[in-house]
Each structure stands twice: as structure tokens, then as C-alpha cells.
Amino acid sequence: MTKHGEIDQAYLIRPVAMDDLDALLALILCSSGGLSSLQPRKDFLKKYIKGSIDSFAGILPIESPHKYLMVMIDVAHDRLIGCAAVKTQIGQDSPFINFDLFGDGESQVLKASSRFTGATEVGSLFLHPDYRDSGLGRYLTKVRYLLMAHEPWRFGETVVAELRGICGTEGSPLYDHLFAYKLDKTFLEADAEYFDRNPDTLGEIVPLGAVSVYNMPVGVKASLGQPHPSGIGAMRLLQSEGFIFSGTVDLFDGGPIMAAHRDTIRTIMASKTEQIVGATDAINARTALITAGSVSDFRAVVAPAAALETGLFIAPYALPVLDAEVGDTVTYWQGEPPRRKAQNTPSPVQAQVNTKAKA
Structure with missing residues (x-):
């Protein structure tokens, strides 16, 4: 923890x-x-x-x-x-x-x-x-x-x-x-x-x-x-x-x-399906429940993840546990982020995305 x-x-x-x-x-x-x-x-x-x-x-x-x-x-x-x-x-x-x-x-x-x-x-x-x-x-x-x-x-x-x-x-x-x-x-x-x-x-x-x-x-x-x-x-x-x-x-x-x-059921209604777009130890990552596969090959992992507009970033060590890779589509649930004061400085992950967008 x-x-x-x-x-x-x-x-x-x-x-x-x-x-x-x-x-x-x-x-x-x-x-x-x-x-x-x-x-x-x-x-x-x-x-x-x-x-x-x-x-x-x-x-x-x-x-x-x-x-x-x-x-x-x-x-x-x-x-x-x-x-x-x-x-x-x-x-x-x-x-x-x-x-x-x-x-x-x-x-x-x-x-x-x-x-x-x-x-x-x-x-x-x-x-x-x-x-x-x-x-x-x-x-x-x-x-x-x-x-x-x-x-x-x-x-x-x-x-x-x-x-x-x-x-x-x-x-x-x-x-x-x-x-x-x-x-x-x-x-x-x-x-x-x-x-x-x-x-x-x-x-x-x-x-x-x-x-x-x-x-x-x-x-x-x-x-x-x-x-x-x-x-x-x-x-x-x-x-x-x-x-x-x-x-x-x-x-x-x-x-x-x-x-x-x-x-x-609220978890079902709040769940999202996204593509894994990267693996990173982002500072703004929060614990998520991430699931992959159909029922026949169902797997889930509890691990840090960061959801952005472009998709989902997952802690790199969680990908092999989930038997997934960047580009795969997953269904996940993540609780609401804690309330914070407004900040103008982008997170490392967002900065990375912004840099790629400008390039």
C-alpha cells in the first residue's frame, strides 16, 4: 500500500x-x-x-x-x-x-x-x-x-x-x-x-x-x-x-x-471498456479492478491504473499478470478520485500524452 x-x-x-x-x-x-x-x-x-x-x-x-x-x-x-x-x-x-x-x-x-x-x-x-x-x-x-x-x-x-x-x-x-x-x-x-x-x-x-x-x-x-x-x-x-x-x-x-x-447494479453501470494505451508508473494512477477476456478465459487484476481520454494506462507489472498487452481492450472499474485543489501542472502521464500530441 x-x-x-x-x-x-x-x-x-x-x-x-x-x-x-x-x-x-x-x-x-x-x-x-x-x-x-x-x-x-x-x-x-x-x-x-x-x-x-x-x-x-x-x-x-x-x-x-x-x-x-x-x-x-x-x-x-x-x-x-x-x-x-x-x-x-x-x-x-x-x-x-x-x-x-x-x-x-x-x-x-x-x-x-x-x-x-x-x-x-x-x-x-x-x-x-x-x-x-x-x-x-x-x-x-x-x-x-x-x-x-x-x-x-x-x-x-x-x-x-x-x-x-x-x-x-x-x-x-x-x-x-x-x-x-x-x-x-x-x-x-x-x-x-x-x-x-x-x-x-x-x-x-x-x-x-x-x-x-x-x-x-x-x-x-x-x-x-x-x-x-x-x-x-x-x-x-x-x-x-x-x-x-x-x-x-x-x-x-x-x-x-x-x-x-x-x-x-452500480459497479456494472459504472464500468468502462477501454483500450490499454500504455504501461507506466504514473503518479496519478489509482487502484482499479481491470478485467480481460470472455467468461471462458476471464481474468482480473487489482492494480494501479490511470484513465485518460486516449485510453487506459496500467502499471507495467500488472500487464503480464492480466495476460494482456498494450492495444488490448479491457473492462474496468475505478472509484472516484479524491477531491483535490485545482492544479495547473499536468501529471506526468498527461504531459507525456501532450508531448506526443504536439510532436
Whole structure:
């Protein structure tokens, strides 16, 4: 990191590979059970990785579920430090059942629902604790949206994100009230089985008809639609992208399911497609998320870049990481520059461009 908080090296984000299995497992174990969509079991992860490889390769029918799992690499240390995923056609090959929340006051009820069947889901987001203060989590979040921007037709118009609800090793208010006595399992045990999507188990426990909220214990009512304290930051990031609470909560922990229209996600709307016109360590370069290739050969890099009228200048050490060269077209996202006082002196990059123009 530089003194201005910008990234001063390249971080690669690419599709997961089978060779990542051990490193991915080690990363997931750092989550202490918080990454429940990626179970810390090699057999589970092998199947997930294989499905992701097939999804990126484009060998699956477009109407079938796809799982695009990406990993972030600290290039300088050759270390896998994060992951993020996009899933399409959720609920098609395994149940995606939750509760819709209807009404207010005495008439408020929960009703089992599969309303998001066929939607696209963003999730499986985790960054190693050693890198939490780097600002990299912002880019790991956004790379999922830029993946969609490359070939929007692959992804549903409705995009959802599940946030962990009020739960822990001690249980979850909603689960303990509605399901514990039926399953005779702890919340964590049941949650793991739920993520294996066992249709027989779900069919036996999901309540039929409306479930009154009014007569539930106060703690249960208060938990509905609330994210786990560790997920408040994630909820704010989703809200900054235009996601809103959908009125649907997780079946077991009552966490909020956020939803947005794919084409109105702010990172997608703010992304730009430009040609790489040069490689330079410009003083005015700022951290950008730069993506190249189609979905089948998707790659992204977090590195300094400077966007000018003529195109995009990228830090020279980032080009080989991105497997790109000057003249290639890339899609990128870059935050707004910090506010500064007006200056009459052009930046080194602008001066270089002006000099060439005069010549």
C-alpha cells in the first residue's frame, strides 16, 4: 500500500483450478464456519471446483445451473487469499426455499417460498484475515459484477445475495423456535445438512401455510431480516450497489436476502471498456479492478491504473499478470478520485500524452 492507501502491487483474480484445492480448503478453515456455502470438506470442494471449471469452459447447457468460483492471488507471495462466486439458475437442481415475510403487527406471517428459483446469486465471499485492512475486499466483491458485465446473457436479471442471520455455535433464534425440536440437531449441524440441499429433509420440516410472527418470542421476531453483526459491512456494500431487502429471509437463521436487477447494479453501470494505451508508473494512477477476456478465459487484476481520454494506462507489472498487452481492450472499474485543489501542472502521464500530441 502507498501512503495514500492505494494498492502498489498486482493482485490476480481468476477462475478456481483443481490445483487450488488444498489452498482453498485452508482459506475456508480460516472462516471458522462463517463460509457455509463452501463446506470445509475435500469431497465437497472437489465437486464445487469441477462444476466451476465446467461452467467457465461453457460446456454446460445455458439453462442449467452454473457455479463460477473465483480466487484472489497475492502474486508477490504466490498465495491464495480470497474467493468469491456467482451462481446461476439457483433452485433448479436443489431446493432454494426460504420464508417470505408478509404483513405487519398482529397479521404478520412467514410463508415458505421458492420465489427466487432461477435467479442468479452472488456469494461465497471471503478474504483472508491477514488482508482485511488492505481494501482488497472491495475489489473481490466487485469482480463478481464485472464477470456478469462481460456476458450478461449468461446471468439472470434478478441477482440475490444471502446474508448470514443472527446465529452462532449457541444456535439461532428462528431455528431454535421452529426447527430444533423437529430435527433434534444443533443449528450448525442442520445448517450443514441444508447446504447439502437434502430435499427429503426439507420436505419434512418446512411448515405448510402461514406461520404467525405475532406470537413468536421477542428474540425471534427481532432476528427476522437482521444480518449477523459480522455481515453488517457486507450489507452496506450490497446497499451501495443498489441491492435492497427483498422481504424474504433465510429458512433457518432469518437473515435477509438482498436483491437487485442485474443491469442496475452500480459497479456494472459504472464500468468502462477501454483500450490499454500504455504501461507506466504514473503518479496519478489509482487502484482499479481491470478485467480481460470472455467468461471462458476471464481474468482480473487489482492494480494501479490511470484513465485518460486516449485510453487506459496500467502499471507495467500488472500487464503480464492480466495476460494482456498494450492495444488490448479491457473492462474496468475505478472509484472516484479524491477531491483535490485545482492544479495547473499536468501529471506526468498527461504531459507525456501532450508531448506526443504536439510532436
